[in-house]
Amino acid sequence: xxxxxxxxxxxxxxxxxxxxxYTEIARLGAPEQLDNHPAAAVLLVHCSKASGGLAEAxxxxxxxxxxxxxxxxxxxxxxxxxADIDAKLIGASLIGSAITASFDSNRPxxxxxxxxxxxxxSRIAWVNxxxxxxxxxxxxxxxxxxxxxxxxxxxxxxLGIDVETGRQIWAxxxxxxSGSVVAESRGHxxxxxxxxxxxxxxxxxxLISKDDGAIVTRYxxxxxxxxxAKEWALISYPVIEPGSANEAMPNSAAPALEVVDxxxxxxxxxxxxxxxxxxxxNVLAIGAFDGHALVTVKDGVRPVLAESGQPDPEAPTFPxxxxxxxxxxxxxxxxxxxxxxxxxxxxxxxxxxxxDFSGIVRGDSLTASDIPELEAYS
Numbered sequence: 001x002x003x004x005x006x007x008x009x010x011x012x013x014x015x016x017x018x019x020x021x022y023t024e025i026a027r028l029g030a031p032e033q034l035d036n037h038p039a040a041a042v043l044l045v046h047c048s049k050a051s052g053g054l055a056e057a058x059x060x061x062x063x064x065x066x067x068x069x070x071x072x073x074x075x076x077x078x079x080x081x082x083a084d085i086d087a088k089l090i091g092a093s094l095i096g097s098a099i100t101a102s103f104d105s106n107r108p109x110x111x112x113x114x115x116x117x118x119x120x121x122s123r124i125a126w127v128n129x130x131x132x133x134x135x136x137x138x139x140x141x142x143x144x145x146x147x148x149x150x151x152x153x154x155x156x157x158x159l160g161i162d163v164e165t166g167r168q169i170w171a172x173x174x175x176x177x178s179g180s181v182v183a184e185s186r187g188h189x190x191x192x193x194x195x196x197x198x199x200x201x202x203x204x205x206x207l208i209s210k211d212d213g214a215i216v217t218r219y220x221x222x223x224x225x226x227x228x229a230k231e232w233a234l235i236s237y238p239v240i241e242p243g244s245a246n247e248a249m250p251n252s253a254a255p256a257l258e259v260v261d262x263x264x265x266x267x268x269x270x271x272x273x274x275x276x277x278x279x280x281x282n283v284l285a286i287g288a289f290d291g292h293a294l295v296t297v298k299d300g301v302r303p304v305l306a307e308s309g310q311p312d313p314e315a316p317t318f319p320x321x322x323x324x325x326x327x328x329x330x331x332x333x334x335x336x337x338x339x340x341x342x343x344x345x346x347x348x349x350x351x352x353x354x355x356d357f358s359g360i361v362r363g364d365s366l367t368a369s370d371i372p373e374l375e376a377y378s
Contacts, residue, residue, distance in 0.1 A: 016043055016064050016074070021050040025059075026089035031336045031360055032097070033144035039097045040068045040336070040362045046079070046089035046103070059087065063099055063121065068335075068362060075121050079114070081105065087112070091140035095150055095163045098125075100142040111139035113152060117164050126166025130154050136179040136191060145210035146187035153179075158213035172213025182348075183226045183331055185262055187211050188233065190224040204248025207233060216265075220248035227288035228332030229366060231262045232306060234285035234293055239273055257283045257295070259306050269307050286346060289329040289337055290368040296346030301325055303374065315374055327372040337361045337371060 018024060025046040032039045045062040059081050064074040081087045081103075091102030097118040104111055110131050117125040130139050137143065137153035145151050150163040153174075160170040175193070182205065183190040191206050204220035217224075223236035237254035238247070256276035259269040276283050281298040288294065292315065293306040300322045303315035311317070318325070323346035330340035330348060339359045340348060361370055 014041070014043055014064065014066050014072070016045045016062050018045070018047065018062075022047040022060075022062075023049075025087075028089055028092040029360075030092040030094050031333075031338065031362070032094045033333070034096045034148055035333070035335055037097050038067050039065045039094060041066045041360060042092065042094040042099055044089060044092045044099070044101055046087075046101075059085075061089070061101060063116070065094075065097075068364065077116065077122055077124065079103070080112075080124065080127065091138075091142065093142045093144070093150075095142070095144040096148055098163045100150060100163070102140040102142060104140065111135075113139075113142055115142075115150070115163060115166055119164070125164060126161075128152065128154075128161070128166060134178045136174045136177065136193060137189070138178075138180040141181055143181065143184060143189060143210055147211055151189075151210045151213075158208075160211075160213075170212065174213065174215075183224060184210070185226040185228055185231055185233070186333065188216065188226065188262055190226065190233075204238075207235065219251040219254040222248040222282060223284040223286070225285045225288050225293075226262075226332070227291065227293070227306060228337070229290040229334055229368075230288075230306070232268055232288070232291075233260045233262055234258075234288050234295075234306060235260060236283055236285045236295075239276060239282050257285065257309070259293075269309060271309055284347070286342060286348070287328040287330060287340075289332050289371060290366070292368045294325070294328055294342075294374075296323065296342075301342060301346045314368065316376075318374075318376055322376050324377050326375050326377055328374065329371060332366075335362065335364060335366060337366060339372070341377070 027045045029043045031041045043064045048057045049060045059079045060076050061079050062076050085105050087103045087105040090104045093100045099116040102113045113128040114124050115126040132155045134155045135153035143151040149160045158172045161168050179191050179193040181189050189208050189210050205224045207216040221235050222238050225234045235258045238250040239256050255270050256273045257271040261268050279297045284296040286294045286296050291306050292312050293304050299320040303312035323344050326341040327339050329337045331338045
């Protein structure tokens with residue numbers, strides 16, 4: 001992972017080097033999700049470890065924490081499987097300096113989330129298992145809400161738990177079906193649900209509250225991104241009929257694009273379908289930070305100001321037909337931003353379904369000037 005401190009310090013690579021007795025299974029990184037904590041990010045490496053002699057190999061989790069000032073700390077802990085279980089690390093998070101990790105195994109089929117207390121990172125503090133992948137929130141994810149709780153999903157429910165102990169604090173019933181989280185703010189998450197229904201398997205995107213599990217959006221959306229600095233949500237609604245029954249369907253009452261202040265629930269900017277007519281298609285929100293947004297229209301990707309839809313004077317102007325950009329803010333909070341690249345359709349979806357992350361910017365109070373400039377690539 002490339003680490004971009006928002007200071008005069010040089011950019012540097014953060015990694016974990018393995019000794020000869022370790023075999024890597026998977027490696028993931030994640031930023032601190034809460035403000036006012038010393039850690040900036042965590043890097044996890046899931047390994048099998050030789051025990052020597054006739055003893056069986058064990059599975060371990062190596063971790064490295066990077067503080068906002070660049071200081072690093074590292075350690076190791078055993079994970080609760082034997083060598084014959086094909087578990088693999090599929091998720092990582094850092095919540096108030098407490099580490100969580102998620103694993104997937106097929107013998108037996110299980111999704112396991114573990115928590116590592118900030119007070120003692122040499123042992124596992126709690127375990128949460130699910131043997132079914134029909135979770136509204138991807139079973140590999142552990143989120144943080146604005147109350148500092150860990151949020152995860154089991155079939156038919158969203159849970160809020162104490163990240164240090166694993167104690168359940170609240171639960172919210174949700175429709176049956178699987179889903180995945182594509183964006184977050186301090187108190188909200190953008191979910192792509194997959195539920196059987198009138199229009200097919202997919203039903204667009206939904207905005208939910210991570211503090212209580214309630215669904216916020218009224219209509220099916222085809223794109224939602226969150227500006228973590230402003231705590232705004234940019235919500236795109238279908239203008240034209242979709243090419244697949246699995247995509248969000250147009251609703252005559254919905255605008256083409258709406259920017260909502262998540263702190264108040266009030267609109268910041270609304271682009272009606274009539275006003276978007278000249279764009280000849282959908283207006284898809286792709287990324288946003290500190291009031292600067294990126295939208296994809298029929299002829300390419302356009303940087304705009306989120307509060308007005310006007311061209312962004314601080315961003316390059318790209319010629320029509322430009323869809324591939326790097327240094328796009330994929331996810332953010334007030335103090336960090338993940339950078340990624342859009343594909344040939346001006347979106348983050350890949351054939352594997354995961355965004356292409358390329359780096360992290362971290363600082364005490366980030367602004368748009370701390371983010372590397374958008375660049376087109378071929």
